[in-house]
Amino acid sequence: MLKINNLYTIAEDDNDKKILNGLNLEINPGEIHVIMGPNGSGKSTLANTILNNPRYIVTQGNIEFEGKDITNMRTNEIAKLGIFMSFQTPEEIPGITLAHFLKSTKKSITGEKQSIVELSKEISDNMNKLDMNKSYLNRDFNVGFSGGEKKKNEILQMLTYNPKLVILDETDSGLDVDAIKTVVKGISLYKNDNNAVLIITHSTKMLEGLKIDKVHVLVNGKIVETGDISLANYIDQNGYKKYLGDNHEN
Amino acid sequence: MKTNIDEYVDNGTRNIYNIKSEAESAKKILGLSEEIVRNISKEKNEPDWVLDIRLKALDLYNKMEDPDWGPDISYLNIDELLTYVKPNTGENRSWEDVPDDIKEVFDKLGIPEDEKKSLAGVGAQFDSEMIYHNLTEKMKELGVIYTNFDVAIQEYPELVKEYFTKAVPLNDHKYIALHYALFSGGSFVYIPKGVKLDQPLQSYFRLNEKGAGQFEHTLIIVEDSASLEFIEGCSAPGYNELNLHAGCVELFVKNNAYLRFSTIENWSKNMLNLNTKKCYVEENGTIEWIMGSFGSKVSMLYPLSVLNGRNAKCEFTNISFAGKGQNLDTGFKVIHNAPNTKTVVNAKSISKDGGICLFRSYSWVKKNAKNSKLALSCESLMMDSESRSDTIPVNNIETSDCVFSHEASIGKISEKAIFYLMSRGMSEVEAKALIVRGFAEPIAKAFPVEYAVEMNRLINLELEGSIG
Structure with a gap:
């Protein structure tokens, strides 16, 4: 489904700093992958590069999705192919209600004309599943939402668009235990044999209750080890010392 | 030679606003002189006191300099401007009587349709003259007056004399002097004591002729405890010659009265929009300005509210949008001249492709305006790094018994x-x-x-x- 081949990127606004250094990754339908790594290892860059954020420039390698090279595709076209990213810091859009946002973006992403009644019901069902207060629909998008509400809103969008591949960029950061449980519930509801999930995280809290296929450790822009859930548990206990050498702390 | 401004103008995307009517005008006057001013007055069969105002204004115009603030407008050559363009029709009471080539424009702008749906009265101006004015029977019975300003001079001379030029004086600035020399068309509104209109009145000003000026005068009097919502719409198709809009709005809001004055200006980008608006508000009265400034090459517009009575209120809501080659120099002015007076300003601007949006505010709180409140908020959004946006607040607060707040934010998208x-x-x-x-x-x-x-x-x- 997703195939990343020998990917190198630089950050344009950060003195062309090299971030990803020959990264390879393959995710198949039905799988859940996890990427862990210390701060600054390139986790968020990977997520943003898959969506072709103009801040990051691919200098070598490519990204394929369902056999198509998407490396230089526009972000909105990538989204329309069925790749969704849950942002680490979701944006606020003043003056645009959540309801308006969901309706116009759903149409943009799927290109389908869905009846307002049908879509409203779908949104309402999804909000129930995520314990979200319906009054939020009439509030400005993410304006005045708590950190947890913003992340739930990302999951609500995920359920509403029903993409093929979901990238969760530190969705658990800053969330309390209950909110993390809700997010995990959302992922479980979404997940089936035909779609895939890439979870970027610092901890194993978000992995409980999910069937994890592969865990990758990302260090200095490269995947240095791949394993099963036991690798995540190891890192949870021991950190990244093993990968960083003596002069690094974590 | 005409002032050619091809290089600045991109009117291509304005679709319905860009319809040029092929209607032949009945009379066109080029340039400005005493003879021309006398001719316009004669054409309108005006009494001498009105001609005197015109001549006095012409004299002032000739003596005055361009404003010493804001964008450069020195390229405006009045001798090349069509200062009076009479459409090929008189003023009509029914849209059926308006010639097809003019009616078509207003149909496309949706005016007759809105009139049927939700308006108590409509006035429509085409170039220099009103071509339509109508008020529902119900409103007439209540004593509401809503007519062409030229008609008001003939039919209600005492009322007009009492208020005309009393809010905006002839010597306010050079282009208001020009306005008073050449004024033509516009609306006169009189809402009698206690009459509250439940539907708005709307005047629409369309400047169709290439290289022409429009100088309509709008005068509104809302008597004690009366209430009115007035909507003003302006637009013009695009040309590669300079057009000028130098209208004037004089508003009088009496004790306990309410006036909401909404404007959407959507001028073509070859337009100089030098409009002047002023409102006097008496005790417990309220003026609400709602303004949208789109289009025009240059706009200079700063409505002034004078809060003259205790508890008088002013709300000012504005949005400006400047694109390529546009310089929108707008703002507001308020004078607090009585205790417990209140001003709320909410202004926003958007600029893109090198467009300039400048928001000026002038707040004068006089010594006697005890316990007055002013809350100003200005927000600017720039779509790119070539565009410019700024706010220039000037405050003159003469009493310490005043709560004043000013928030300004300028940000890039x-x-x-x-x-x-x-x-x-x-x-x-x-x-x-x-x-x-x-x-x-x-x-x-x-x-x-x-x-x-x-x-x-x-x-x-x-x-x-x-x-x-």
Whole structure:
């Protein structure tokens, strides 16, 4: 489904700093992958590069999705192919209600004309599943939402668009235990044999209750080890010392 | 030689606003002289006291200098301007009587349709003269007067004499002097004591003729405890010659009266818009200005409210949108001249492709304006790094018994937000349009529904024009 081949990127606004250094990754339908790594290892860059954020420039390698090279595709076209990213810091859009946002973006992403009644019901069902207060629909998008509400809103969008591949960029950061449980519930509801999930995280809290296929450790822009859930548990206990050498702390 | 401004003008995307009527005008006058001013007055069969005002104003115009602030307008050559253009029809009471080639324009602008649906009266001006004016029978029975300003001079001379030039004096600035020398058309509104209109009146000013000026005069009197919502619409098709709009609005809001004055100006980008507006508000009276400034090459517009009576209130809501080659120099002025007076300002501006939006405010709180309150908020959104935006507040507060707050924020459209929206399937243009629409939403809410819709359409037009 997703195939990343020998990917190198630089950050344009950060003195062309090299971030990803020959990264390879393959995710198949039905799988859940996890990427862990210390701060600054390139986790968020990977997520943003898959969506072709103009801040990051691919200098070598490519990204394929369902056999198509998407490396230089526009972000909105990538989204329309069925790749969704849950942002680490979701944006606020003043003056645009959540309801308006969901309706116009759903149409943009799927290109389908869905009846307002049908879509409203779908949104309402999804909000129930995520314990979200319906009054939020009439509030400005993410304006005045708590950190947890913003992340739930990302999951609500995920359920509403029903993409093929979901990238969760530190969705658990800053969330309390209950909110993390809700997010995990959302992922479980979404997940089936035909779609895939890439979870970027610092901890194993978000992995409980999910069937994890592969865990990758990302260090200095490269995947240095791949394993099963036991690798995540190891890192949870021991950190990244093993990968960083003596002069690094974590 | 005409002032050719081809290089600045891109009117291509203005669709319905850009319809040029082929209607032949009945009379055109080029330039400005005493003879021309006398001829216009004669054409209108005006009493001597009106001609005297015109001549006095002409004299002032000739003596006065261009404003010493704001954008350069020195390229305006009055001798090349059509100062009076009479359409090939008189003023009509029924749209059926308006010639087809003129009616078509107003049909496309949706005016007759809005009139049927939701308006108590409509006036429509084409170039220098009103071609339509009508008021519902119910309003007439209540004593409401809503006529062409020229007609008001003939039919209600005492009322006009009492108020005309009393809010905006002849010597206010050079272009108001020009206005008083050449004024033609506009609306006169009189709302008698205690009469509250439940539907708005709307005057629409269309400047169709290439290289022409429009100088309509609007005078509104809202008597004690009366209430009115007045809507003013302005537009023009685009040409590669300079057009000039130098209108004037004089408003009088009496004790306990209420006036909401909404304007959407959507001029073509070859227009100099040098408009002057002023309102006197008496005890417990309220003036609400709702303004949308789109289009024009240069706009200079700073409505002044004078809060003359205890508890008088002014609310000022404005949005300006400047694109390529546009310089919108707008703002507001208020004078607090009585205790317990209150001002609330909410101004927003959007600039893109090198457009300039400048917002000036002048707040004068006089010594006697004890316990007065002013809350000013100005927000600017720049779509790119070539565009410019600024706010220039000037405050003259003469009493310590006054609560004054001023918030200003200027920001560039967020690349992060655009990326976020694009990751939700929106194109870059759609993403920017959504952000701008959200930014403008609090202002759009204040407009009458039809105009809020029109404003969103204008924003989309402006944004699509640059990229699509």
